[in-house]
Amino acid sequence: xxxxxxxxxxxxxxxxxxxxxxxxxxxxxxxxxxxxxxxxxxxxxxxxxxxxxxxxxxxxxxxxxxxxxxxxxxxxxxxxxxxxxxxxxxxxxxxxxxxxxxxxxxxxxxxxxxxxxxxxxxxxxxxxxxxxxxxxxxxxxxxxxxxxxxxxxxxxxxxxxxxxxxxxxxxxxxxxxxxxxxxxxxxxxxxxxxxxxxxxxxxxxxxxxxxxxxxxxxxxxxxxxxxxxxxxxxxxxxxxxxxxxxxxxxxxxxxxxxxxxxxxxxxxxxxxxxxxxxxxxxxxxxxxxxxxxxxxxxxxxxxxxxxxxxxxxxxxxxxxxxxxxxxxxxxxxxxxxxxxxxxxxxxxxxxxxxxxxxxxxxxxxxxxxxxxxxxxxxxxxxxxxxxxxxxxxxxxxxx
Numbered sequence: 514x515x516x517x518x519x520x521x522x523x524x525x526x527x528x529x530x531x532x533x534x535x536x537x538x539x540x541x542x543x544x545x546x547x548x549x550x551x552x553x554x555x556x557x558x559x560x561x562x563x564x565x566x567x568x569x570x571x572x573x574x575x576x577x578x579x580x581x582x583x584x585x586x587x588x589x590x591x592x593x594x595x596x597x598x599x600x601x602x603x604x605x606x607x608x609x610x611x612x613x614x615x616x617x618x619x620x621x622x623x624x625x626x627x628x629x630x631x632x633x634x635x636x637x638x639x640x641x642x643x644x645x646x647x648x649x650x651x652x653x654x655x656x657x658x659x660x661x662x663x664x665x666x667x668x669x670x671x672x673x674x675x676x677x678x679x680x681x682x683x684x685x686x687x688x689x690x691x692x693x694x695x696x697x698x699x700x701x702x703x704x705x706x707x708x709x710x711x712x713x714x715x716x717x718x719x720x721x722x723x724x725x726x727x728x729x730x731x732x733x734x735x736x737x738x739x740x741x742x743x744x745x746x747x748x749x750x751x752x753x754x755x756x757x758x759x760x761x762x763x764x765x766x767x768x769x770x771x772x773x774x775x776x777x778x779x780x781x782x783x784x785x786x787x788x789x790x791x792x793x794x795x796x797x798x799x800x801x802x803x804x805x806x807x808x809x810x811x812x813x814x815x816x817x818x819x820x821x822x823x824x825x826x827x828x829x830x831x832x833x834x835x836x837x838x839x840x841x842x843x844x845x846x847x848x849x850x851x852x853x854x855x856x857x858x859x860x861x862x863x864x865x866x867x868x869x870x871x872x873x874x875x876x877x878x879x880x881x882x883x884x885x886x887x888x889x890x891x892x893x894x895x896x897x898x899x900x901x902x903x904x905x906x907x908x909x910x911x912x
Contacts (some may be wrong), residue, residue, distance in 0.1 A: 516839050523840045525720065530844050537848035537887065541880060542799050542855050545907050548789040548879050549870035553629070556691060556785045556871050558706050560625040564595050564744045565706065565776045568756065573700065573742030573768035588762055589755040595622070597697050597740040598728045601668040603677060615648070615724030617698055617737060623727040626695060629871050633659035633686030636726055642683070649686040651713040652695075653722035669736025678735050682724060688713075694725055697742045700768045705778035709744075731817045742768055798883070803888045841891040845884055856883040 521529055560815045561691070569592075572577060598617040618626060623637050628649070636647040650657050657663065661684045666677040696711040711724045731737055747759060763769055856872075 514845075518776055520840070520843060523843045531720075533844055534655075534848045534851060536800055537798075537845065538851040538855065540794055541848060541852040543794050544879060544883060545852070545872070545876050546547035546870065547794065548876050549872045550786040550790075551783060552708060552871040552873050552875065554707075554786075556627060557630065557710060558626070558779055559784060560622050560695065561706050561779075562708060563625075564593070564746055564780065565772045567592065567746040567772060568751065569746040569772045570760065570763040571697075571700070571709070571742060571744050571768070571770045571772065571775060572763050572766040574698075574768050575741075578739045578741055579656060579743050582592045584743065584745065588759045590751045590759070592746045592748045595619075595744040596672070596733075596738040597622075597695060597744070599610070599740065600731065600735065602680070602735075603666045603668065605666065612723055615726065616694055617726050617728035617731060618695065620727055620729050622695070627912040628693065628725075629689040631687040633684070636685050639683070641730070644734075645681045645683045646726055646734065647685045647689055648682045648724040649726050651688045651692040651722045652686050652690060655722060657687070657722065659686060669737030669891060671733050671735060673736035674796070680735055680746070682726075688725075692723070694723055697740045697744070700742065703778060704770060704775065706775060707779075707780040707782065707868045709827075720730075744772065746772070782852055797886070802887060806890065806893070838888075838892055841888060845888055845891075849880070849884065878885065 571585075579596065581594045581596060584594055599612050599614050600617060604613070623775075627635055630649065630814050631652070633649070634648050638648040641647060645662065661683040663684065665682060667675060667680045668675060670676040670678045692713040693707075693710040694713060695709060697709055698711060699708050701708055728737065745763060746757065751759070760771070763771075
C-alpha cells in the first residue's frame with residue numbers, strides 16, 4: 514500500500530522529481546568517479562608503499578643496470594634493494610627486427626601488484642604447469658587471448674649466457690587500458706610514484722606487447738637483467754651519522770630522489786582528484802538536498818487533504834509519513850538506476866577505463882552512505898509538517 518500511494522504522490526510532482534533525479538544521479542556518478550580515481554591510483558601505489566614508507570631513496574645510473582650487491586656493500590644498514598627484472602627475447606630464433614623484452618617481479622611484489630585486468634586472472638593466481646610461465650599481457654595487434662600459449666626464444670639461457678632458449682608463456686590475463694606496469698626505468702624532478710611506472714601505448718608499440726610475470730618462475734628456465742634503477746630502504750634504528758652517510762652516497766648517483774619526497778608527492782597526487790571533485794559533489798548534493806526538502810514540503814502540504822482522507826480510512830499518522838518516505842525512496846531509486854546505467858555505458862565505451870579508474874567495494878559503500886544520508890534529510894520535512902497538524906484539524910479544514 515505504501516509503495517502504491519507513494520508512487521502516486523511521486524507522479525503528482527513529476528517534473529520537479531525528475532529534475533531531482535537528474536541532480537542526484539549526477540552527484541552519485543561523480544562521487545563514484547572520484548572514488549574510482551583514488552582506487553586506481555591506490556592500486557598502483559600499493560606495491561610501492563612498503564618501500565616508500567621507509568627511509569632510503571630511488572637511485573640509478575643512466576643506462577647502466579645497478580649491481581645490488583655492490584650497492585648494499587657501499588652502504589650501512591641496508592634493509593632491501595628493490596629492483597625489477599627484464600627478460601630479452603625473440604619471437605622466432607632467426608628474428609631480424611630486433612629483440613623484445615618482458616618484465617618480471619619478485620614474489621612479494623607479484624603478490625601485491627594487482628593491476629586492473631580486462632579479463633582473466635593475475636599470474637600468481639593461475640595454475641602452473643612444468644615448462645610454461647604464467648604471464649599477463651597488454652593489448653596489442655597480435656590479439657593474444659586468455660589461455661593462449663606463446664612460444665618465444667629467451668636470449669639468455671638459465672646460466673645467463675647469450676644462447677636463444679625456447680620458452681612457453683601462458684596468458685592468464687589481459688591488462689586493462691590504459692596499461693601501466695612497474696619498471697623503475699624513469700626519473701624526473703619532483704616525481705611521484707607514477708613515475709616509477711611505464712605506460713604501454715598500444716598505438717605506439719602495435720605488435721610488441723608487454724608481458725609481466727614472477728622472476729621466480731624464470732629460475733632454471735632463462736636468464737634476465739636487473740633494472741637500471743632501484744629503491745633502497747634502510748633498517749630502522751640507523752644512527753644519524755650512518756643515515757646521513759647513506760643519503761650522501763645515494764645522492765652521488767646520477768638519479769636520486771629520497772623515499773620521503775616520493776611519498777609526499779605520491780600522497781598529493783592520490784588526493785588531488787578528491788580536492789578537485791569534492792567541492793563539485795558537495796554543491797550537487799547540497800542542491801539536491803535543498804530540492805528534496807522543498808519537494809517534500811510542497812508535496813506534503815499539497816497532500817494534507819489526501820493524508821486526512823487516509824486517516825479517515827484507517828491509516829495512522831505515521832502511515833502517512835511512510836507514504837511520503839516511499840515517494841522519496843522511488844526518487845532515490847530512480848537516481849541510483851540512472852547513475853548506474855551511466856557508469857555501465859561509460860565503461861562499455863571505454864571512457865572510464867581510459868581514465869585509469871578502478872571500481873571497488875568502497876564505491877558501493879560510499880554510494881549507500883550518500884543515499885542513506887539523502888533519504889534521512891528528505892524524511893525530515895514531511896515528518897515536521899505532519900507532526901505540526903492533527904488529523905482532526907485537516908479533516909475539519911476540508912469540510
